[in-house]
Amino acid sequence: MWSEETPSLNNQQYQLLQELGRGRFGTVFRCLHRASNRLHAAKLIHKRHLTDSTDRRCLQVEPKAMTFLSPHPNILQIIDTFEDADTTTLVLELCQRRTLFDRLSDDGALPEPHAASLAKQLLEALAHCHALGLAHRDIKPDNLLFDDANNLKLSDFGSAEWFGEGVTMSGVVGTPYYVAPEVIMGREYDEKVDVWSSGVIVYTMLSGIPPFYGESVSEIFEAVLRANLRFPTTIFRTVSAPAKDLLRKMICRDPSRRISAQQALSKFIFY
Template sequence: MWAGVNKSQYELCEEIGRGRFGTIFRSFDPTTNQFYASKIIHKSLLTDSTDRECLQNEPKYLTLLSPHPNILQIYEVHEDDDVLSIVMELCQPLTLFDKIVKTNTLTEPEAASIMVQLLSAMSHCHRLGVAHRDIKPENILFDSRENVKVADFGSAEWFGEGRKMSGIVGTPYYVAPEVLLGREYDEKVDVWSCGVILYIMLVGVPPFYGDDAAQIFEAVIRGNLRFPSRLFRTVSSSAKDLLRKMICRDASTRFSAEQALRHPWILSGGERADLN
């Protein structure tokens, strides 16, 4: 169990999560009297070069992007022939996905509070030339003070110096249409995903859906954004305006994260009922 972990410093406690390649434990450092999250990945479970690249991406990009108040903090990485362990800040067990399932919808101020933190994290990533490429509620954590912490940079990619990205990555419901169409794309794929999350937070359902992944992808590619009156009757016109600018099929006119942060709905904390 202890392979790859500095036994003299960290004590592994209970399991708090499990993924494809390993397990996350709550861990304790007696020298600082602090608890952390230690992700223990067994290299024998990596089946190909793509798996290995995803595994190396997380510590690489978390280190590059830290510190930021809304990105999961990484502290140490330990590696041996069999195991890679990543020591990170400990967050609450409930993700944004769990919060949405529990409450179904959030108020506009609640959604705006989460969205401004998420967009701030994305703006920071994009300024440093990093696209997350798999923004979804399951990858949005909260610390003990309810601050947003973006996690899981396994699909992240560097796009600096005008470099375009390619490859189909992401998750049904949240992936941008240009990704599914096999085109080269830029960091605005993250803004699309953030917009989809905002839509879900406000009304409890995704803007594009289907009975299986293929149908969901078809709906995403069509990009026919709608605001059914039965769902949006109490949602402000300002919130809907921001959604149109973030979930915009034309990536060239889609808002950047910085532009979204300057939108009146965000600046008002979700309190503004209508645009001026």
């Protein structure tokens, strides 16, 4: 377990300040870059928490992916990385503590113009990732942060995977409510799994509820596999027809008919 005291870094350029949150592998702190007097976030990952090859792969992939993708206004910026025998530290752009998940949990559905703005920023980030041959594979509200200007920032690239022309991916990764059906079925898939997940987030922003749900993981997966996308009148009465049409194209069970992130971006001309 982590000590209740703030640990020190072996890199004297940075000073750790207060704890911001804890995850599966470590703890995030606010930190100060001494020379510039700028505040960042430091993600400390304790190596003893990495229990298998998948965990270790996540640790290797995330800093490489973030460095490869930077800079982009809607992707969390990595600033520095260093390690010692026990800990790997990622120094990251400092964001607000409330994620999109927190905002939706507290506030419920968003007005369509607000949801459209966030959706556009998410798709801008995804289109950038996909153009460079990288799929995120774990798009969910918890991984969508906000900077001080309320710009959306895509984070947590531990499950990311590179792909290329004609090269598919495999492996069950993602989060139940947001994972694409082809992932659940154990099939090979492409970067459009991110488009499905983003569509589910857009639906949730507009309605306050996910399109597919259940009382257990297996029930959620069954609902995702059925992919019976509905727009209840009582919930979607104020949502525009173009927005619902976009959702149908993003949350499409057949990945060959599902639009790309770049194609989805073109739909925002009506805003």
